[in-house]
Amino acid sequence: MGFLNPANLLWALALGVLVLIYLRSRSRPTLEVSSLMLFDDAPAPVASVRHVRLDPLFWLEVAGITALVLAIAGLYAMAPVHAGRGRSHALVFDLGAAMSAREDGNSRLDLARRAAFKLIAGAPAGDEFSVITYALEAQVPAPQTTNLAVVKAAINSLEPLAVAAKAAALSAAIIRARGSSEIDLFTDRPPPAEAIGGSLGEAQVRVHRIGRDDGNLAIAALDPGTPDSTRGRALVRNFSAAPHLVEIAIDLDGKEIAHQPLMLAPREQALVPFGPLRSGGILRARILTEDAIAADNQRWAIARSDGAARALVLSPDAAVRGDLARVLLAINPNFQVETIEPAKFAPAANAPGSKRYDLAVMHDSYVPGIGTEATLMVYPPLSSASGAEIPGLRIDGTARSAAMSSERGAESAGGPGAALGATRVIQLPEWMDALDYGTYGSAGAIIPIVAAGEVLSGRVGVIAFDVRDHFLFDPDRLDALIALVNVTRRLTAPAGVQVVPTGAFVTLAVSGVAQVTQPDGAKVILKPDKWGRVKLRPLQAGRYVIDSAGTHANVLANYYDAAESDLGAVPEAVPAPSAAAVHAETPAARPKQVVPLAFILIALAMGAFVLESILLVRHAARWRMTHV
Amino acid sequence: MLEARAFEPEFLKKLDRLALGIKRARTVRAGTRTLGRVQGLGIEPENFREYAAGDDLRFLDWNAYARLDQLSIRTFRADRQVELTILIDASASMGFPARDDKLGLALALGAAIAYVAMGENDPVRMAAFAMRRGEVYLKATGFHRRRESYLEFKPFVAAVKCGGETRIGAAVDDLLHHRRAAGIVVVISDFLVSQSDYEDALARLVLARHEVKAVHVMGEIESTGEYPPGLVRVRDAETGQTRETVFGPDAAAACRRKAEGISARVRDFCTGRGISYARAFGAASLETFFEHELGALGVIR
Numbered sequence: 001m002g003f004l005n006p007a008n009l010l011w012a013l014a015l016g017v018l019v020l021i022y023l024r025s026r027s028r029p030t031l032e033v034s035s036l037m038l039f040d041d042a043p044a045p046v047a048s049v050r051h052v053r054l055d056p057l058f059w060l061e062v063a064g065i066t067a068l069v070l071a072i073a074g075l076y077a078m079a080p081v082h083a084g085r086g087r088s089h090a091l092v093f094d095l096g097a098a099m100s101a102r103e104d105g106n107s108r109l110d111l112a113r114r115a116a117f118k119l120i121a122g123a124p125a126g127d128e129f130s131v132i133t134y135a136l137e138a139q140v141p142a143p144q145t146t147n148l149a150v151v152k153a154a155i156n157s158l159e160p161l162a163v164a165a166k167a168a169a170l171s172a173a174i175i176r177a178r179g180s181s182e183i184d185l186f187t188d189r190p191p192p193a194e195a196i197g198g199s200l201g202e203a204q205v206r207v208h209r210i211g212r213d214d215g216n217l218a219i220a221a222l223d224p225g226t227p228d229s230t231r232g233r234a235l236v237r238n239f240s241a242a243p244h245l246v247e248i249a250i251d252l253d254g255k256e257i258a259h260q261p262l263m264l265a266p267r268e269q270a271l272v273p274f275g276p277l278r279s280g281g282i283l284r285a286r287i288l289t290e291d292a293i294a295a296d297n298q299r300w301a302i303a304r305s306d307g308a309a310r311a312l313v314l315s316p317d318a319a320v321r322g323d324l325a326r327v328l329l330a331i332n333p334n335f336q337v338e339t340i341e342p343a344k345f346a347p348a349a350n351a352p353g354s355k356r357y358d359l360a361v362m363h364d365s366y367v368p369g370i371g372t373e374a375t376l377m378v379y380p381p382l383s384s385a386s387g388a389e390i391p392g393l394r395i396d397g398t399a400r401s402a403a404m405s406s407e408r409g410a411e412s413a414g415g416p417g418a419a420l421g422a423t424r425v426i427q428l429p430e431w432m433d434a435l436d437y438g439t440y441g442s443a444g445a446i447i448p449i450v451a452a453g454e455v456l457s458g459r460v461g462v463i464a465f466d467v468r469d470h471f472l473f474d475p476d477r478l479d480a481l482i483a484l485v486n487v488t489r490r491l492t493a494p495a496g497v498q499v500v501p502t503g504a505f506v507t508l509a510v511s512g513v514a515q516v517t518q519p520d521g522a523k524v525i526l527k528p529d530k531w532g533r534v535k536l537r538p539l540q541a542g543r544y545v546i547d548s549a550g551t552h553a554n555v556l557a558n559y560y561d562a563a564e565s566d567l568g569a570v571p572e573a574v575p576a577p578s579a580a581a582v583h584a585e586t587p588a589a590r591p592k593q594v595v596p597l598a599f600i601l602i603a604l605a606m607g608a609f610v611l612e613s614i615l616l617v618r619h620a621a622r623w624r625m626t627h628v
Numbered sequence: 629m630l631e632a633r634a635f636e637p638e639f640l641k642k643l644d645r646l647a648l649g650i651k652r653a654r655t656v657r658a659g660t661r662t663l664g665r666v667q668g669l670g671i672e673p674e675n676f677r678e679y680a681a682g683d684d685l686r687f688l689d690w691n692a693y694a695r696l697d698q699l700s701i702r703t704f705r706a707d708r709q710v711e712l713t714i715l716i717d718a719s720a721s722m723g724f725p726a727r728d729d730k731l732g733l734a735l736a737l738g739a740a741i742a743y744v745a746m747g748e749n750d751p752v753r754m755a756a757f758a759m760r761r762g763e764v765y766l767k768a769t770g771f772h773r774r775r776e777s778y779l780e781f782k783p784f785v786a787a788v789k790c791g792g793e794t795r796i797g798a799a800v801d802d803l804l805h806h807r808r809a810a811g812i813v814v815v816i817s818d819f820l821v822s823q824s825d826y827e828d829a830l831a832r833l834v835l836a837r838h839e840v841k842a843v844h845v846m847g848e849i850e851s852t853g854e855y856p857p858g859l860v861r862v863r864d865a866e867t868g869q870t871r872e873t874v875f876g877p878d879a880a881a882a883c884r885r886k887a888e889g890i891s892a893r894v895r896d897f898c899t900g901r902g903i904s905y906a907r908a909f910g911a912a913s914l915e916t917f918f919e920h921e922l923g924a925l926g927v928i929r
Contacts, residue, residue, distance in 0.1 A: 028861040028872060034721035034730070034850055035820035036864040037890075041882035042853075042873045 004074025004596070011069045018065060022058045057612055064608035071601035079595040088128040088144055090177030091116050091151075093158055094187035095135040096165030097564050101188070101214060101292035108211040109160050112186035115208050116155055119184060120148055130180065135161045136503050136539075138172035144180070162295035162541040163503040164561035167195040174205065186210055188567075214567040215240025218296035219248075220269060220560055222285045224303035226333060227277040234272040234285040234299070238264035239566045247288040250274045252303065253281035280305035282497060282556065295541040296565050300499050300556035304332060309492070310356070312370065313339040315363035315378075323472050324361050324378070327481070331488050335359075342367055359492055363467065374459040374491035378484075379466040380424055390460055392429020399423045399440035402465065404449055404479050418479035420465040423449065431455055431531035432462070433507060435490075436483050450483045452490050454509045455531055461487040496552060500538060502559040507535050510548035517545040519557070630732030630911055631785045634739035640778075646744045646918055675703045710839075711753070711771065711811030712745045714738040715799060716788065718756035718765070720865040721820045723790030728847020733911055734816045735785045737843055739778075740918065741814055746775045754781055757799030760792035766802045793866045794821040796829040810837035818846055819894050827897050834901055841904040844894055846887060848910030853883025 003009065033039070093099075093116075099109040120129060131142035131154040142154035165187075174196055177183045182204060185191060188211040196205055216239040225232035238244045243265055250258035250272075258274040277283070280303040287297040311328050315321045321339035328335045335358075342365035360372040364379045375390075382395055402423040420438060425447050428434060432453030437446055452461040463484060465471075472481045493499075500506050508514070514534045516524045519542025526534040528548075538544055538557035546553040633639050679688060679699035689702045716738045722731040742752040755768035769784045796817060803813075813833050819826050819842075833840045849855065855875040863870045873879060891907055898905035906921045908914065913921070 028859055030861045030863050030870070031855065032724050032865050033862045034724045034818060034847070034865055036862065036867070036869055036871060037820060038850055038853075038883050038886045039862055039871065039873055039879070041886055042879040043876075043882070 001075065001077050004076055004594075006073060008073040009069065011072060012066075014065050014069065015062060018058075018061055022055070022061075056615055060608045060612040060615070064605040064612070067601040067605035067608065071598040071605070075597045075601065076594045077597060087123070087182060088130070088180040089119070089123065090130050090132055090144075090180035090183045091119070091155070092132045092134065092170075092173050092177055092183060092185045093155075094165050094170075094185075094189075095133045095158060095161050096188075097160060097162050097293055097295050097559060097561065098165075098188050098567060099210070100160035100162075100295060101211060101216065101567055103211055103214065103292070107160065108188045109158060112208070112210045113155050113158070115186060115210065116184070117152065120151065128180075130177070131155055131158075132173045132177050133158060134169035134173035135163050135165045137166075137169050138176055140176060161502070161539040162557070162559035163539060164564035167192045170195040182206065184208055211567070213241075214292050215242060215244060216293050216296070216565050216567045217244060217246055217264075217287050217289060217291040218293070218560055218565045219285050219287060219299040220562070222283065222299040222301040222558075224277060224280075224283045224301045225275050227275075227280050227303055227305070229276055229333070231273045232275040232277060232283065232301075232303070234274070235269060236262070236264065236272055236287065237269035237562075237565075238267060239568060241266050241568055244291075245289060248272050249286045249288055251284040251286065252277060252279075254284075277303050279303075280307075280494075282554070292567055293565055295502075295559040296561075298541065299558050299560070300543075302494055302497060302499055302556075304334065305494075307334065309335050309358040311335045311337045312357045312360040312372065313337060313363070314342045314345060314361070314365050314367060315339070316341060316343070316365060317363065317468055319470060320363050320378075320467055323467060323470055324363065327472060327484060328359070328361070328488065331485055332492060359488070372458065373495070374461070376461040376463065376488065376491055378463045379422070380426070380462065380464075382424070390429070390462075391455075392431065393462065394427035396425040396427060399425055399447075402438040402440035402447070402449070404436055404438045404483070405446075418477040420449070420477075420480065421468070421471065423447070423465040426451075426462060426464050428462075429453070429531075430529070431507075431533055432460070433505070435487060436479075438464070450487050452487050454507065454533070459491045461491045463487065497554040497556065499556045499558065502538050502541055502557045505535055505537050506544075506555050507533050508546055508553050508555070510534050510546065510553075511551060512549040514546050514548040517547070519543055630729050630914060631735035631739065631788075632732075633914065634736040634743070634785065635779065635782055639740070640743060643740055643743050643918060644747070646747075673702060673704055676700045677703065711751045711809060712742070712814065713768075713803065713811060714742055714752070714754045714814045714816065715796075715803070716754065716756045717758070717794055717796070717815075717817035718767075718788050718790055719758040719792050719794035720790050721794055721818055722845075724865045725847050725849045728849050729911060730818060730845055730847045731788065731790050733847075733908060733914060734843075734845045735788060736914055737845065737908055737917065738814065738816050739781055739785055741843075742772075742781060743775065743778050744918075745812075746773060746778055749773045754784055755799075755803070756784075756788045757796070757802075758790075758792035759795035759798055764795065764798045764802045765792060766799050794818075794825075796821060796826045797832075800829040800832055804832065804836055810839075812839045812841065814841045814843060816843040816845060819844055819890060823893060823897075826894065830898070830903055831901060834903065840898075840901075841906070842894065842898050844891055844905065844907035844909075846891075846907070846909045848912070850883065851887040851909045853880030853887075855879070855883075 093109070093112055095109070099112065100107050103111070123129075126146065128144045128146050129142070129148065129151040130140065130144040131151060133139050133141060141157065142151050145151060170191055174183065184206050186208045188209065190209065191207060218237050218239065219234055220237045221235040223233045232250070234248060234250065236246055236248055238246065243263060245261060245263050247259070247261045249256055257277070260272055262270060262272065264270055283301045283303045285299045291297065309332060313321050313324045313328070315324065325337040325339050328337050342362070345367055357370065357372040359374045359376060360370045361376045361378060362380075364381055366377070366381055377390070380395055382398065400422060402420040404418045404420060423438065423440060425440070428448050428451050432451045434448035434451045436448070436450040438449040439446055447464065449464050450462070452459065454460070465480065467480070471477060472484060498506060509532055510528050511532065512528065514526045514528065516526055516536055518524065519540045526536065528534050534546070534548075536544065536546075536555070538555060541557050541559035544555040544557060546555065676689065676692070677700065679701050683701050687701050687703070689700050692698065692700050716734050718731065722734060738754055742754060745752045751771035751773045753769050753771045755766055758765045767788070769781060772778070772780050794817065796815065815830065815833075817826070830840055830842065857876045859872065859874050861870050861872045887909075895905045895907075906917070908917045908921065
């Protein structure tokens with residue numbers, strides 16, 4: 001029970017007024033007379049019992065006013081929803097990669113569809129259904145409707161994604177379904193209790209656990225090694241509780257270079273070495289053995305070309321120049337790194353086209369017009385023309401200290417990130433993506449620390465913090481080094497190809513409208529923004545081909561998630577009864593709905609007042625009063 | 629206020645023709661020592677009788693003895709004035725119901741009787757009594773004989789206030805404590821007191837050879853019971869006791885019966901003891917009281 005308008009309970013003060021009136025009336029008017037002996041024979045019908053008996057008139061008034069107050073306060077009760085009275089169902093589907101696991105020729109999502117169709121078929125006419133999905137985020141393919149054809153079409157259009165289903169997405173889905181009287185969750189694993197409990201509200205969630213424990217094989221990692229130098233390795237993992245024979249193949253630019261069967265013990269992971277590669281290229285590892293989830297059976301990597309790459313490091317600080325050169329060589333041993341003081345950079349070498357670099361790293365300096373494929377600005381100078389050279393980039397000032405955080409608006413799970421020294425406060429243009437954020441000042445203002453972007457003129461990266469005093473090699477500041485490595489790899493990646501994890505956003509510079517061919521063959525048209533970029537988010541594992549004005553780019557999406565790929569693991573969660581068991585639960589589990597009691601209360605009030613009037617008339621007649 | 633009416637000229641004019649009715653003989657034999665009596669020393673001859681031992685030789689008729697050689701005593705009509713004391717109940721019960729103005733009625737009646745008595749130059753005094761704070765409250769004026777002095781009563785009448793309990797017996801005790809010649813005592817009260825109290829008081833006045841006249845006053849509302857209808861708590865003005873009752877026709881009838889019963893008891897007692905009884909129920913009775921009630925009962929003649 002509860003109140004729809006609890007503020008109106010203030011009207012209960014009327015009861016206080018009524019009690020005051022009653023008490024006032026009990027204190028009868030006192031009439032002083034000459035002597036009581038004159039009243040010896042006068043009737044005293046109520047005087048002797050007045051104080052102890054219940055006054056029906058008063059209590060009828062109390063009952064009537066109480067009922068009215070409760071009515072205007074919106075008293076309601078929760079009553080079970082009767083079948084056939086237009087219940088609303090929310091069908092929530094897990095679209096994580098595990099839902100693509102196949103059992104007896106059907107995917108788990110297929111089994112979920114069947115269960116949903118059975119539920120729809122068994123529902124009374126007039127019931128409403130909505131379809132909600134979740135994986136990385138919650139979506140509503142079909143809002144609440146009584147049109148079952150729309151609902152079924154939406155369910156049929158669902159496809160599992162090559163990503164792990166996030167608990168936050170499940171919570172968001174439950175929140176969206178909260179208005180429904182019944183929520184049916186179709187998932188292959190028990191949902192986390194915290195994902196449901198906090199957002200459940202009055203609705204009841206029925207968990208339909210789809211599928212059974214099963215084994216799975218996955219490629220957890222792929223290292224191409226160094227062509228002509230070091231061997232590459234593929235990490236293969238067996239999630240099955242039984243030994244499993246795995247046949248793995250390695251392709252380089254579409255040509256198989258290794259093929260190896262191996263026996264994996266239960267829940268074992270093994271390194272499969274290959275190579276060294278003879279040349280760079282697009283490397284692909286495949287599990288040929290058939291298993292439950294296909295998305296984690298292949299993995300892509302880029303083997304760097306053994307051709308020389310030229311890098312330029314400019315910094316007024318010699319130590320910084322040495323540190324940056326070491327890092328670049330660690331990232332790519334084929335780099336030919338030139339380090340020079342910006343002021344001494346030869347103007348002749350500055351002539352356009354006279355010298356071409358694959359990467360130019362400029363620390364606390366900016367020299368315009370360097371012919372380079374990519375530019376990395378480290379601690380960009382305040383007064384230089386860098387802001388003008390890099391469109392949209394704005395440098396507002398310098399923070400004396402800052403701290404790295406993993407995500408915008410949230411610090412890393414392990415607490416505050418690495419403490420940074422002097423850091424530029426930068427404003428990024430729209431075409432740049434912030435890769436790391438940081439906070440500075442007592443208010444903890446959030447600023448981008450590491451960013452990268454690509455326009456037609458080339459790739460540009462920015463690192464806002466200073467790296468003097470061997471900052472990059474401080475073991476307490478590994479986050480800073482990792483950030484530098486990541487942005488450098490991004491800037492020096494082979495042109496026209498990117499290897500990304502599924503679910504990540506990919507930005508590509510294009511020269512016109514782009515056509516994206518997905519791994520399943522579907523084609524999508526994307527329009528570039530004003531910076532000439534298209535943005536896509538690979539949700540399938542495999543190769544995405546982007547064609548734009550005769551140019552081609554490839555995005556290679558890898559999927560692997562240890563928890564999602566493990567079909568035999570049962571995470572700690574709320575007890576997950578089977579769908580059948582859920583249906584057999586007691587009626588207490590049935591959904592309830594709000595039933596306003598206003599009409600009943602008003603009727604009670606009117607009844608009380610009518611009864612009071614009748615009693616008044618009777619009293620008047622007894623006292624021989626002609627009117628009341 | 630009704631007591632003011634007693635000093636209005638129109639009202640007094642109506643009283644001019646009235647005289648106080650006194651049953652007891654106003655004469656005594658001169659020369660006879662009578663206990664408790666003032667010897668008559670008037671100048672109006674009344675009779676002759678034979679001399680008896682002990683007679684005052686001053687009243688011996690020497691001329692008759694010279695002619696008849698017989699001793700005889702000349703008697704005179706006593707030129708004696710009768711003291712009139714008007715005892716007015718000033719207890720709290722006389723103040724309620726306030727609309728009835730019982731005290732005002734009692735004071736007006738008392739003053740009017742005093743005015744009538746002063747027409748024969750009888751010494752008259754007014755007294756108010758009650759029992760206040762455990763002591764007898766008896767406040768009396770001096771004696772006034774002539775009507776020219778009538779207005780001397782006005783301050784007293786204006787000053788009397790209600791309060792305390794009705795204790796007629798105690799007031800009579802106090803009155804008799806100051807020994808004076810027997811006279812007339814008019815007791816004006818609502819007699820809303822225990823029957824033994826007023827009976828004992830009146831009886832003792834009679835035993836003291838006073839000629840007693842009782843005037844029973846009650847308010848119109850309390851005598852008719854015409855209170856506003858409804859549930860009400862009534863409180864005794866003197867004792868403070870309360871009880872709850874419901875006013876209506878039944879209660880009014882009960883009140884009327886009770887008032888009549890009290891009146892009848894007082895009247896029966898007075899009749900049995902030779903006490904004149906009159907009643908004035910309601911303020912309206914003031915106008916007709918002297919013409920009908922007192923005259924019929926012999927309080928005035």
